[in-house]
Amino acid sequence: MLYKHIGAGDRVEITRLEHEGEEKAFISKVENASSKNDIMIQSILAYGEVVRIPMDIDYELLFFTDKGMLRFVARVDAYSEEDGFEMMHVALLSDGEIVQRRGFFRLEHLLPFKFSLINETDHTDESQSITEIDGVIKDISGEGICFVCNKFIEKAKKVECLITLNDDFVLAVTGKVLDAQHIPSVMLQYEYRIMFENILPRDQERIIQFIFKEQRRHLHNVV
Numbered sequence: 001m002l003y004k005h006i007g008a009g010d011r012v013e014i015t016r017l018e019h020e021g022e023e024k025a026f027i028s029k030v031e032n033a034s035s036k037n038d039i040m041i042q043s044i045l046a047y048g049e050v051v052r053i054p055m056d057i058d059y060e061l062l063f064f065t066d067k068g069m070l071r072f073v074a075r076v077d078a079y080s081e082e083d084g085f086e087m088m089h090v091a092l093l094s095d096g097e098i099v100q101r102r103g104f105f106r107l108e109h110l111l112p113f114k115f116s117l118i119n120e121t122d123h124t125d126e127s128q129s130i131t132e133i134d135g136v137i138k139d140i141s142g143e144g145i146c147f148v149c150n151k152f153i154e155k156a157k158k159v160e161c162l163i164t165l166n167d168d169f170v171l172a173v174t175g176k177v178l179d180a181q182h183i184p185s186v187m188l189q190y191e192y193r194i195m196f197e198n199i200l201p202r203d204q205e206r207i208i209q210f211i212f213k214e215q216r217r218h219l220h221n222v223v
Contacts, residue, residue, distance in 0.1 A: 002096035005067035006033040011208070012041060017058040017073060026053070029212065030063070031082070036092045039074070043086040045215050050086055052079060058093065072096045107211040111137040111163070113147070118158040118174065136188060137163070140211070142204040144175060144195040148188035155180050159194065165210045173199050 010030040032040040043050045053059070055076045063070045073094040080087050114132045135149035145161070153159070155177050163171045175194035183189055 001036075002067065002070050002098070003033070003036045003039075003072070003092055005065045005070060006030060006039060006063050007065065008032055011064040011212075013062040013064075014041075014044065014053070015060045015062075016053075017060050027211070027215070031087055038077075039090045039092065040080075040082075040087050041090060043088070052086075052088070059090075061090065061092075062099070068098050070096050071099045107141065107214060108139045109137065109211075109214055111140065113137055113164065114162045115147075115149075115159045117153065118160055132162070138191075140207060142196075142199075142207045144178075144193065146191065146193045148183075148186075148191045150188055150190065152182075152190060153177055153180060153192060158197070161194065165206060166213055169206065171203055171206060173203060 008030055011027065012030055013025050013027050015025045026044045028044050029042045030039065031042050034040070044053060045051070053076060055078075057075070059074050059076075061072045061074045063072070072092045074090045074092050076088050077091050078089045080089065113135055115135055116132050133149060133151050135147045135151075137145050137147045139146045140163075145163075157177045159175055159177065161171075161173050161175055163173070165171055173196050175196045177192050178195050179193040181191045183191055
């Protein structure tokens with residue numbers, strides 16, 4: 001009975017079960033888990049707005065619990081309002097299974113930041129001088145970022161990112177360029193996708209908490 005490990009405050013990732021191609025996942029938080037047939041989950045946000053996902057579709061729910069990451073098939077049974085916030089009530093249709101941790105939820109969010117290129121071939125004192133470059137993060141997750149800037153960077157190049165999160169905390173993390181695109185028709189002409197390398201678990205958790213705070217802030221703005 002894996003569902004008994006689901007508790008208030010657990011993160012949950014929601015994806016439509018049957019889909020073609022890549023399906024965008026939503027992230028939320030458990031408000032209450034009174035039974036297998038009534039898991040109350042906080043409202044879902046998409047592009048800063050509260051949305052209701054359909055009630056006649058099966059979903060994959062991934063709960064981040066004290067038992068690890070648990071996967072269930074579920075459906076939305078009802079919606080309700082609690083203390084001014086909309087909640088959805090889901091019924092678990094499967095017994096659940098423990099799964100290995102997969103990619104992190106990615107938040108679409110414009111966030112200015114600074115980065116510098118890492119020179120991996122020349123380690124003289126002169127090469128260690130750091131030039132900070134301005135960029136704008138388009139989305140962020142615990143495993144990487146997508147950002148735009150006006151600096152050309154070769155694919156597979158490593159960069160040192162300085163990202164300011166909540167409470168002016170500056171996160172310093174190294175990443176590798178996985179993808180690069182040139183978009184000449186816009187102000188910031190280069191778009192890159194970075195995967196973090198050797199990021200500490202506590203720093204990943206800081207990013208995840210930042211994502212939750214931003215989602216809750218958007219929720220307050222639209223209700």
